[in-house]
Amino acid sequence: MKLTERECLFWLASKTWMGVRSFDKLMGYFHSAKNIYYGRNSNYEEIPGLSKKVRSHLQDASEYSEDMIRRDMEIFEKQGGKFVCRVDEEFPERLRHIYDVPIGLFYYGELPNEHRPMIAVVGARTASGYGLEAAAYFSKKLAQAGIGVISGLARGIDGAAHQGAMEGAGKTWAVLGSGINVCYPREHQRLYEQMKSSGGILSEYGWNTKPEAWHFPLRNRLISGLADGIFVIEARKKSGSLITADLGLEQGKNIYALPGPFQTGLSEGCHRLIQTGAKLVYRPEDIVEDYEKDGLAGFTESEKIKLSLDKREYLVYASLSLGPKDVDTISRECGFSVVETLQILMNLELDGVIQSMGQNLYMLRL
Amino acid sequence: MFCKIYTAACLGIEGHIVQVEADLSAGLPTFRIVGEISSEVRESGARICTAIRNSGYELPPKRYIVNLSPANFHKSGTGFDLPIAISLLCCIEQINPEHLKKSIFIGELGLDGRLVPVKGILSMIGKAVEAGYEQCYVPVENASEAAILPGICVFGANTLREIIFHLQGKLSLKAVQRPIESGEKQPRKYPLDYKDIYGQEMAKRCIEISVAGGHHLLMIGPPGSGKTMMAERIPYILPDMTFEEQMTVTKIYSARGLLKNGQGLMKERPFRRPHHTVSDKVLIGGGALPMPGELSMAHAGILFLDEFAEFSRTAIEALRQPLESGEVYLHRVRGDYCYPAKPLVIAAMNPCRCGYYPDRERCRCSEQQVQGYMSKISGPMIERMDLCVRINPVNYTSMSQMPEGLGSAEMFQNIIKARSCQAKRFENADIQLNSAMDSAMMAAYCALDAASEDLLKKAYEKYHLSARTYQKILKVARTICDLDGEERIGTEQLMEALAYRLPESAFGGYR
Numbered sequence: 001m002k003l004t005e006r007e008c009l010f011w012l013a014s015k016t017w018m019g020v021r022s023f024d025k026l027m028g029y030f031h032s033a034k035n036i037y038y039g040r041n042s043n044y045e046e047i048p049g050l051s052k053k054v055r056s057h058l059q060d061a062s063e064y065s066e067d068m069i070r071r072d073m074e075i076f077e078k079q080g081g082k083f084v085c086r087v088d089e090e091f092p093e094r095l096r097h098i099y100d101v102p103i104g105l106f107y108y109g110e111l112p113n114e115h116r117p118m119i120a121v122v123g124a125r126t127a128s129g130y131g132l133e134a135a136a137y138f139s140k141k142l143a144q145a146g147i148g149v150i151s152g153l154a155r156g157i158d159g160a161a162h163q164g165a166m167e168g169a170g171k172t173w174a175v176l177g178s179g180i181n182v183c184y185p186r187e188h189q190r191l192y193e194q195m196k197s198s199g200g201i202l203s204e205y206g207w208n209t210k211p212e213a214w215h216f217p218l219r220n221r222l223i224s225g226l227a228d229g230i231f232v233i234e235a236r237k238k239s240g241s242l243i244t245a246d247l248g249l250e251q252g253k254n255i256y257a258l259p260g261p262f263q264t265g266l267s268e269g270c271h272r273l274i275q276t277g278a279k280l281v282y283r284p285e286d287i288v289e290d291y292e293k294d295g296l297a298g299f300t301e302s303e304k305i306k307l308s309l310d311k312r313e314y315l316v317y318a319s320l321s322l323g324p325k326d327v328d329t330i331s332r333e334c335g336f337s338v339v340e341t342l343q344i345l346m347n348l349e350l351d352g353v354i355q356s357m358g359q360n361l362y363m364l365r366l
Numbered sequence: 367m368f369c370k371i372y373t374a375a376c377l378g379i380e381g382h383i384v385q386v387e388a389d390l391s392a393g394l395p396t397f398r399i400v401g402e403i404s405s406e407v408r409e410s411g412a413r414i415c416t417a418i419r420n421s422g423y424e425l426p427p428k429r430y431i432v433n434l435s436p437a438n439f440h441k442s443g444t445g446f447d448l449p450i451a452i453s454l455l456c457c458i459e460q461i462n463p464e465h466l467k468k469s470i471f472i473g474e475l476g477l478d479g480r481l482v483p484v485k486g487i488l489s490m491i492g493k494a495v496e497a498g499y500e501q502c503y504v505p506v507e508n509a510s511e512a513a514i515l516p517g518i519c520v521f522g523a524n525t526l527r528e529i530i531f532h533l534q535g536k537l538s539l540k541a542v543q544r545p546i547e548s549g550e551k552q553p554r555k556y557p558l559d560y561k562d563i564y565g566q567e568m569a570k571r572c573i574e575i576s577v578a579g580g581h582h583l584l585m586i587g588p589p590g591s592g593k594t595m596m597a598e599r600i601p602y603i604l605p606d607m608t609f610e611e612q613m614t615v616t617k618i619y620s621a622r623g624l625l626k627n628g629q630g631l632m633k634e635r636p637f638r639r640p641h642h643t644v645s646d647k648v649l650i651g652g653g654a655l656p657m658p659g660e661l662s663m664a665h666a667g668i669l670f671l672d673e674f675a676e677f678s679r680t681a682i683e684a685l686r687q688p689l690e691s692g693e694v695y696l697h698r699v700r701g702d703y704c705y706p707a708k709p710l711v712i713a714a715m716n717p718c719r720c721g722y723y724p725d726r727e728r729c730r731c732s733e734q735q736v737q738g739y740m741s742k743i744s745g746p747m748i749e750r751m752d753l754c755v756r757i758n759p760v761n762y763t764s765m766s767q768m769p770e771g772l773g774s775a776e777m778f779q780n781i782i783k784a785r786s787c788q789a790k791r792f793e794n795a796d797i798q799l800n801s802a803m804d805s806a807m808m809a810a811y812c813a814l815d816a817a818s819e820d821l822l823k824k825a826y827e828k829y830h831l832s833a834r835t836y837q838k839i840l841k842v843a844r845t846i847c848d849l850d851g852e853e854r855i856g857t858e859q860l861m862e863a864l865a866y867r868l869p870e871s872a873f874g875g876y877r
Contacts, residue, residue: 125732126726126729126731127726128726128727129726155733155734156733185732185734187734264727265727266727326756326758327568328565328566328568329565338568339571339858342862343858345865350828360568360754360756360865361724361756
């Protein structure tokens with residue numbers, strides 16, 4: 001039995017040597033994936049610009065047979081993986097309009113709902129406490145407002161964003177730079193497992209593909225493509241998140257940026273974005289209000305934590321910020337002895353309004 | 367002609383009495399030493415014969431047999447030269463052995479008959495006093511060490527000839543006097559003072575608690591923040607050693623041969639700071655005939671482990687058991703050795719490889735790298751550290767504006783106060799410090815009221831404490847009470863003790 005069009009697309013999408021550009025050139029000549037598979041002995045000379053590498057892979061008959069392709073697809077589906085390609089109706093509408101539309105998407109979980117607003121939360125891998133706390137807080141609030149959060153499962157901001165969205169009982173998606181069965185970085189294994197059931201894991205790379213450095217800038221176009229807005233948190237001057245923001249701009253998305261403390265370089269990229277026209281975000285409403293007309297249930301005013309602190313506790317609480325602060329500085333600023341300060345801090349920490357970063361450094365908890 | 371002379375040997379820091387039996391008989395001229403001896407003792411024959419000749423006596427060419435008894439333990443070291451020489455001189459009837467039944471001879475000989483100092487004198491003399499010997503003859507350099515203990519008359523000599531003349535009655539050696547303790551105490555001096563360190567009040571408080579209750583301390587901080595400065599000032603705020611402690615420490619140093627010539631009892635608590643490249647053998651002790659390691663050398667004092675995370679894993683892990691039991695056991699073919707090892711451990715390390723975490727401006731280590739760095743120290747080792755404190759870098763402007771903080775003199779006063787509280791509490795127990803309390807004592811001295819009980823329960827659940835951390839927190843709280851002059855542990859002390867624990871979040875990933 002001959003392969004179906006979908007099976008042929010699965011085969012092509014799985015191959016790392018097959019890029020989107022080459023695929024488009026081949027499609028321009030063959031008009032369908034089926035023809036590409038069964039017309040392998042054609043004269044490729046007629047296709048201008050097709051690389052030698054792709055040509056030699058196509059001509060190497062030992063690399064695949066009909067049975068092998070069917071078996072690969074079967075294994076993939078048995079493992080819970082799903083595949084959607086350009087010919088499918090479910091293929092995300094948002095991705096049809098970007099530059100370099102992917103051949104297909106491999107995914108776990110579900111695809112983002114076309115009608116649900118989506119925000120990409122991106123930022124530094126080595127983020128400060130301020131950035132991590134903000135990423136989790138904003139993602140949680142966005143999720144509660146019914147907005148989907150999309151990011152890249154990377155360390156730092158990405159991970160905190162996914163985490164925050166799940167804390168807000170919302171949906172969150174990760175676009176990987178590797179095969180969907182390869183969790184990178186390894187320490188996000190738990191997050192990765194949880195996300196399969198509260199959103200999804202997406203990738204344009206086939207089963208078992210390793211995370212190569214050059215995959216990541218490419219997958220950024222999918223993150224921005226799937227989102228309606230890009231929210232950048234703690235991007236340094238030359239941050240990869242700025243690439244995502246640039247791609248988003250080309251794709252006509254809204255760009256949001258969180259300002260940071262001015263002295264540090266950690267948010268320099270964000271500040272530049274704001275200068276060049278990105279929307280300054282300092283509360284979740286700033287993002288949510290842009291999507292309310294899209295049938296969003298509106299945003300419930302963020303409930304203020306009712307703190308019942310006595311005067312001394314309030315003084316200590318007020319001297320803390322979202323950055324680490326050491327006990328000696330706090331005690332000097334508040335005028336308490338170290339011992340007193342420690343007691344107050346412990347009390348506040350046990351009440352869950354502040355958190356210790358270890359080593360006697362404290363910060364606020366949002 | 368047969369005769370018997372007494373000497374002592376030192377195994378580890380244990381002294382043993384050894385009898386030197388010498389016999390002279392007719393036959394082919396030979397010289398043999400027997401009795402489970404090491405090579406340096408076997409070689410001593412040549413040294414002894416020459417030394418005797420150079421002291422003006424001739425050994426007739428006969429058959430000499432020397433036996434070191436009891437023969438059931440291995441005898442090493444050079445201290446047997448002198449007793450063997452004396453026993454030979456008795457055999458050739460130059461000295462009358464009748465008066466030497468209560469005498470101990472220890473010392474090495476040079477070829478010219480000069481006496482050379484030996485290691486482990488204090489342990490040997492200690493044993494001799496116990497066994498009822500009344501005189502001892504040692505090299506003059508060892509004399510003040512030997513004279514520490516009352517009940518024995520110590521003669522220090524420069525040469526073999528001096529001792530022979532003394533025993534023959536031609537010359538009278540003067541007995542070494544025990545140094546008399548001067549009644550008035552020298553005022554304590556602080557060459558390095560905590561006053562010089564600004565803005566580290568929390569760390570100072572932590573050190574105060576650590577020293578007062580004998581709680582091991584871990585300091586974490588970026589490079590240049592003053593961790594070493596903090597540690598270097600500790601020796602000056604340590605309380606004086608008791609006589610027993612001084613004895614033990616002196617014995618250990620004597621066994622290692624680290625006492626200076628003519629030095630008596632060690633009065634100052636040791637401060638050891640081994641380099642982070644040391645092996646486990648150096649740290650806890652080792653060798654075919656095991657010598658005490660850094661851990662024992664720091665007994666009753668401070669063991670400062672700078673760059674804690676850079677120590678080899680085996681070295682750090684080897685510390686675990688001795689820190690728990692207060693003793694190091696070293697098992698060898700020729701016997702088991704046990705050295706006391708109860709130092710206060712002060713460790714210092716960076717929070718990550720680059721040293722600046724969680725300052726994201728400077729630290730680009732991933733959370734995983736931070737965890738990797740911290741996990742170089744195993745959980746069980748971390749659990750043995752009772753206190754953990756962050757040392758923060760202080761910038762210049764704030765330094766000049768800061769008020770002068772706690773100074774060493776004040777800290778010392780507080781520590782003395784807390785120590786005397788503990789002395790009273792443990793009057794009838796065999797421990798001195800809160801950190802050594804067992805669970806029965808904890809039940810008696812760390813009882814909590816209802817409010818504190820609630821607080822601790824809340825903290826236990828929130829921070830996922832282990833049973834061991836729970837106990838540590840109580841012991842630290844007890845010491846805080848002693849410092850504050852409180853009778854019972856209250857919520858304040860408990861809260862402070864909780865703040866000094868090493869939270870999981872120090873291992874990165876506080877989010």
